[in-house]
Amino acid sequence: QVQLVESGGGLVQAGGSLRLSCVGSGRTFSSYAMGWFRQAPGKEREFVSCIRWNENSTLYADSVKGRFTMSRDNAKNTVYLQMNSLKTVDTAVYFCAAAPLLFAGADRSEYHYWGQGTQVTVSS
DSSP, rough: OOOOEOOOOEEETTOOEEEEEEEESTTTGSSSSSEEEEEEEOOOOOOEEEEOTTTTEEEEEETTTEEEEEEEGGGGTEEEEEESSSOGGGGGEEEEEESSOOOOOOOOOGOEEEEOOEEEEEEO
């Protein structure tokens, strides 16, 4: 069982930056692949990025590639999403998720545990 709590969301102007954090509970946190997803009003939840259990390999949606960076610190049971050059289309609730796999991709069904989400609003 893993419990996830996101933080770091807020209101930022277009072109600005935010760093989201997600803290996980449990001793086995490091054995989970982690992902970030987002959901804008009226839209389905979509994949943003994911990271392998051992911090080495990441995958990004095309829409955020080159602007967002995902990382993790297993000693702190924490994953991060550094978001730069934010655009108004990035406005959404951002969720972190944990998959009981060494590496998970964009398929939401692979992720068994979800946080409550943190709101990111990008103004023009």
